[in-house]
Amino acid sequence: MDLCDDSNNVQVFCRVRPLNDMEKHLPSKPFIDISADSRTITAHSSNANEPIKYNFDYVFIPPTPQSTVYEKAARPIVESVMQGFNGTVFAYGQTSSGKTYTMTGPNSEDPNYMGIIPRMVTTIFVLIENADENIEFTVKISYCEIYCEKIRDLMISSKENLKIREDRARGVYIDGLTEVCASTGEEIYEIMKLGNTNRATASTKMNNSSSRSHSIFSITVTQSTMDFSTKVGKLHLIDLAGSEKVGKTTLEGIRLEEAKKINKSLAALGAVITALSEGKKSHIPYRDSKLTRILENSLGGNSKTSLIVTCSPSHYNEEETLSTLRFGVRAKLIKNKPKINKEFTVSELKLLLADAKEEIKQKDMLIKLFEEQMETGDCNLALTADTSIFGDEDLFKPEYMEVIQELELTKQKMLEEMEIKRDLQERFEQIETENAELSAEYNNLVKYAQEICDEKNILENLLRDKEEIIDKLTAIKDSYESKFENFQNEKLRLEKKIVEKDVEIEYLKRRARASAIDSEEDKKLQISEEREKNILRIHGDSLSKLSMIKDGINEEIYDENIWKNEKLKLVNQLQIRIKSIIDLEIELEDAREVIKKLENSKGSTWREERKQNSILERQLEQLTIMYHQLAKQQSESSLDSSIKEKKIHRLTEKSKKLEEELKSLKSSIKEYEFTSKALKDELKKKPQSSILSTMGTLGLLLPSPKIKKSIKGGGNSKFLAVFADQARTSSAAFNRLSLNNELQI
Numbered sequence: 001m002d003l004c005d006d007s008n009n010v011q012v013f014c015r016v017r018p019l020n021d022m023e024k025h026l027p028s029k030p031f032i033d034i035s036a037d038s039r040t041i042t043a044h045s046s047n048a049n050e051p052i053k054y055n056f057d058y059v060f061i062p063p064t065p066q067s068t069v070y071e072k073a074a075r076p077i078v079e080s081v082m083q084g085f086n087g088t089v090f091a092y093g094q095t096s097s098g099k100t101y102t103m104t105g106p107n108s109e110d111p112n113y114m115g116i117i118p119r120m121v122t123t124i125f126v127l128i129e130n131a132d133e134n135i136e137f138t139v140k141i142s143y144c145e146i147y148c149e150k151i152r153d154l155m156i157s158s159k160e161n162l163k164i165r166e167d168r169a170r171g172v173y174i175d176g177l178t179e180v181c182a183s184t185g186e187e188i189y190e191i192m193k194l195g196n197t198n199r200a201t202a203s204t205k206m207n208n209s210s211s212r213s214h215s216i217f218s219i220t221v222t223q224s225t226m227d228f229s230t231k232v233g234k235l236h237l238i239d240l241a242g243s244e245k246v247g248k249t250t251l252e253g254i255r256l257e258e259a260k261k262i263n264k265s266l267a268a269l270g271a272v273i274t275a276l277s278e279g280k281k282s283h284i285p286y287r288d289s290k291l292t293r294i295l296e297n298s299l300g301g302n303s304k305t306s307l308i309v310t311c312s313p314s315h316y317n318e319e320e321t322l323s324t325l326r327f328g329v330r331a332k333l334i335k336n337k338p339k340i341n342k343e344f345t346v347s348e349l350k351l352l353l354a355d356a357k358e359e360i361k362q363k364d365m366l367i368k369l370f371e372e373q374m375e376t377g378d379c380n381l382a383l384t385a386d387t388s389i390f391g392d393e394d395l396f397k398p399e400y401m402e403v404i405q406e407l408e409l410t411k412q413k414m415l416e417e418m419e420i421k422r423d424l425q426e427r428f429e430q431i432e433t434e435n436a437e438l439s440a441e442y443n444n445l446v447k448y449a450q451e452i453c454d455e456k457n458i459l460e461n462l463l464r465d466k467e468e469i470i471d472k473l474t475a476i477k478d479s480y481e482s483k484f485e486n487f488q489n490e491k492l493r494l495e496k497k498i499v500e501k502d503v504e505i506e507y508l509k510r511r512a513r514a515s516a517i518d519s520e521e522d523k524k525l526q527i528s529e530e531r532e533k534n535i536l537r538i539h540g541d542s543l544s545k546l547s548m549i550k551d552g553i554n555e556e557i558y559d560e561n562i563w564k565n566e567k568l569k570l571v572n573q574l575q576i577r578i579k580s581i582i583d584l585e586i587e588l589e590d591a592r593e594v595i596k597k598l599e600n601s602k603g604s605t606w607r608e609e610r611k612q613n614s615i616l617e618r619q620l621e622q623l624t625i626m627y628h629q630l631a632k633q634q635s636e637s638s639l640d641s642s643i644k645e646k647k648i649h650r651l652t653e654k655s656k657k658l659e660e661e662l663k664s665l666k667s668s669i670k671e672y673e674f675t676s677k678a679l680k681d682e683l684k685k686k687p688q689s690s691i692l693s694t695m696g697t698l699g700l701l702l703p704s705p706k707i708k709k710s711i712k713g714g715g716n717s718k719f720l721a722v723f724a725d726q727a728r729t730s731s732a733a734f735n736r737l738s739l740n741n742e743l744q745i
């Protein structure tokens with residue numbers, strides 16, 4: 001077997017269709033060239049600076065007949081199927097690029113125009129006819145389409161939305177899909193016709209008869225021999241929906257959704273092909289769409305596969321054609337692993353079993369050897385060791401080549417696994433170290449957590465105690481606050497009281513002062529009145545009573561002295577009381593100080609406050625009592641004093657008036673004596689008339705305008721009345737003036 005043989009790769013062919021009527025009328029010419037050997041397409045893209053080359057297994061250009069395409073692209077596949085291989089032929093390209101033309105043909109009954117599928121059917125039955133007559137063939141047909149990600153049975157169109165399943169015996173299959181046996185080509189053509197009429201088609205702007213679904217026509221050929229060996233070849237013939245861009249078709253609504261889903265399955269197909277072409281083995285996204293799921297074996301699996309990419313040569317479809325060519329080139333890189341699906345006879349199975357046992361034995365030995373080498377770490381001898389178990393001749397046998405190849409792969413794998421194991425060992429050791437560290441850390445943490453728990457419990461207890469204390473303190477604080485509030489109220493009350501007392505004291509002081517003034521005035525008034533009365537009395541009496549008056553005055557003066565003494569005493573008493581008031585004020589001031597201090601010492605304990613408060617209250621009470629007593633005394637003494645002062649005042653006034661009157665009388669007497677003397681002298685010198693005139697001149701005989709009332713009595717009395725009246729008037733005027741002056745002062 002040639003290991004470099006690319007016959008297992010997907011065979012990719014390109015078929016370029018002729019220009020259609022529309023494209024022929026475009027001014028531009030085809031943008032692709034085909035190489036002479038028909039293997040390379042050179043695209044002169046308007047978007048690329050240089051021509052791009054795309055290599056294929058073969059490129060068909062118009063007017064390549066249908067038969068040529070079939071012979072090159074499909075016949076080898078159908079022949080493989082007849083040998084028991086799986087085979088797939090599928091066409092990929094944009095809408096109207098010629099997929100259906102290639103796969104089915106414009107006329108499936110015309111030998112010139114029939115496409116690949118009818119030709120394959122024909123070939124199958126020709127080969128069956130030509131086969132050994134001991135071989136029994138069974139041909140089964142199924143026909144379905146994938147439309148908008150739903151599988152529909154094209155033979156029984158009511159079967160919709162079929163599910164894809166997979167098992168070891170059948171591989172990937174469509175569950176419930178109708179399979180019919182056909183014994184002639186005609187029967188198959190009839191089935192195809194029926195399927196085609198059921199096939200969903202939809203109009204697009206680009207092609208009214210364009211198919212919007214992927215159709216899958218499957219033929220299963222089973223060969224059974226007389227010795228009960230069987231070979232099963234499955235052939236999938238797939239006509240994909242158009243791969244054009246959605247935008248270009250200007251589809252709307254349901255058609256747009258349809259196009260998107262078609263694009264989705266084609267995108268999934270592209271992704272699978274890309275993954276396979278890049279040699280990825282791990283994850284091939286077969287399950288991303290129904291199409292790729294069904295094509296799982298055909299792409300990268302147990303199948304011989306031909307892909308025919310169809311394209312237009314027109315510049316108008318340049319973008320789609322380039323995309324199709326790229327798709328084909330990628331698919332060409334996919335390697336398949338086709339093998340004959342054979343069921344062996346009993347004797348063949350026995351032989352195979354013996355071979356298998358031997359192979360297992362050898363592989364067991366090899367595995368043991370590898371295991372030993374893995375343990376010692378020496379793997380370089382593995383290949384030589386394993387190949388040494390075969391004889392030289394054996395080495396060239398194809399089946400042993402496969403074994404050697406497998407062994408090589410196994411060795412490679414084991415080396416890789418050893419490497420992984422070493423890494424894992426290192427990692428394991430590292431993890432163990434980390435684990436030990438973490439364990440120690442964990443133990444520390446557990447210990448620490450325990451300590452924290454203990455601490456937490458202690459703290460919780462403390463917290464509980466503190467909470468109790470706080471509760472108690474809060475209660476005490478509340479009571480203090482209420483007491484303090486009471487104290488404040490009490491303090492305010494006392495302050496108010498003090499203020500009231502201040503006012504009262506001030507008032508009393510003012511009253512005392514005023515009463516002192518009043519008593520002076522009253523005394524003056526009284527004295528004045530008394531003096532007036534005395535003057536009147538004196539004036540009312542005769543001069544003979546003057547001596548008595550003098551005596552009275554003397555007595556009064558004596559009384560005045562007594563009253564003066566009394567007054568002094570009262571003043572002293574008043575001063576003492578004022579001093580008491582001042583002392584009281586000082587005490588009040590002290591009390592204020594105490595209050596101030598109390599205010600300042602708010603921070604001191606409540607008991608001290610209470611004590612001070614009670615002391616203060618007691619002091620205040622005493623002060624208040626004292627104050628009341630003093631106030632009472634004061635008021636009493638003030639009353640007494642005012643009465644006495646009034647008396648003194650009156651007496652003083654009286655005495656003053658009497659003094660003045662006495663002075664006035666003395667001066668009047670002097671004047672009278674002088675006038676009388678002058679008159680006596682005049683009388684002695686002048687006659688009576690002139691005496692009267694002189695008296696008139698002197699104002700002694702004519703009534704004065706100031707005289708308001710007459711005075712009864714004799715001439716002397718008249719003269720004296722005038723004189724007394726003048727004196728009284730001047731005295732009253734003096735008194736008024738002196739009172740006014742005092743008030744002004």
Ligand SMILES: Nc1ncnc2c1ncn2[C@@H]1O[C@H](COP(=O)(O)OP(=O)(O)OP(=O)(O)O)[C@@H](O)[C@H]1O
Nearest residue numbers: 017018094095096097098099100101210211241242
């Ligand atoms: N190689 C060819 N030679 C002559 N005519 C062709 C060729 N290929 C395609 N045509 C014509 O082009 C038109 C479109 O071809 P076809 O229906 O096969 O396209 P399609 O790719 O299957 O389109 P869809 O994706 O819509 O199914 C048809 O009229 C067909 O006869």
